[in-house]
Amino acid sequence: MFETIRYDVEDGAAKITMNRPDKFNAFTGRMHAELMNALKQAGKDDKVRCIVLTGAGKAFNAGQDLADVQGENVDFGGLLRNGYNPLILQLQRTEKPVIAAVNGVAAGAGMSIALACDLRLVSDKASFVNVFVNIGLVPDSGGCYFLPRIVGVGKALELAMTGEKVSAEEALRIGLASKVYPHESFEADVMAYAAKLAKMPTKGIGLIKRTMYKGLTMSLEQTLEYEAYVQEIAGHTEDYKEGVQAFFEKRPPVFRGK
Structure with missing residues (x-):
């Protein structure tokens, strides 16, 4: 049914895995469409009472696959309006808890997607990188909305202007991470947390x-x-x-x- 993601239901939780590990799960147009479909499916399924979004392999998500947007005349506004923005709004409008299970690096739009989720459970080997400034761009996909609300305006500006990597430990300290778990038991810890939420009202x-x-x-x-x-x-x-x-x-x- 899906090519770029996996969709599984376990103990009342829908686990949506971005599945392009060779590309660090970078976004493509097809992935946007499949994530939208999976989120809508999970939202309508009464058996699903919690949603977990994670990545396959070493990364959570490395942001936009630049191979998809090469050239001098990229329609950045259209890319956001047609791909990323509907996805962010769907995460918000789904009236079930949505967990970002950040198993590895979350960079660029990958970081923004994690911010748009309700909770961020983070592997101790994971990190966040607001890389937009490194190529002269502005944080998008809700990055300028969620980040200052989560960590405060001052810290948000620092992270956006410098593009510095944030470790799991630092993410927990500044409130970017809800929980940090050992990488070795990360998947089991996340699904146990999701199962607990799935039993809530x-x-x-x-x-x-x-x-x-x-x-x-x-x-x-x-x-x-x-x-x-x-x-x-x-x-x-x-x-x-x-x-x-x-x-x-x-x-x-x-x-x-x-």
Whole structure:
């Protein structure tokens, strides 16, 4: 079904693996299309309650495959509007938790894609590199939106202007990484984390995700009103009823994601 990615479902988690290891999983037009299809498939599948995005081989993703955009008249705006931007928006609009499992280097647009995910679980051998400046370009694919919101404007400007590599340890220190795991057990640790998230109240998590991202561009008054709106929705889910019942029965809740 796919040529540039792999798609597997395990313990309630869809694992989407960018699968061009000989090219460090660099993006092509086909990969964009296949990632969009996989994300939509995972979003619609009730059996999928968490999504993991990772890379095959030594890299997470090395950014754009420059062999795909050689020449003097590259339509950079069209490349972003038709390929990268829809992918970023799909990651945001999927109301399920999305984990970037950063197994190796995440460079350029590969770093931006990781930033657009909700959580970043990182191998201790992985790194992030904002390489755009090295070829005279600007961080794109949401890089200028997410990075300052995650690490602060000052640090974001430093990373974007210098193109310096960020180690896994440093990524954890500055809040770029959510967790760092040993490379030897990385895949197992990530899937265990994903399985845990998959057992959480998926509808509630989706509403948390929607509200927090909306809150980044709303006033306090608007956010308070939106919280009231989504809380009304959450209060009518089956998972809310199960959570309350489990609380009174003094047992762990069994959420169904409904």
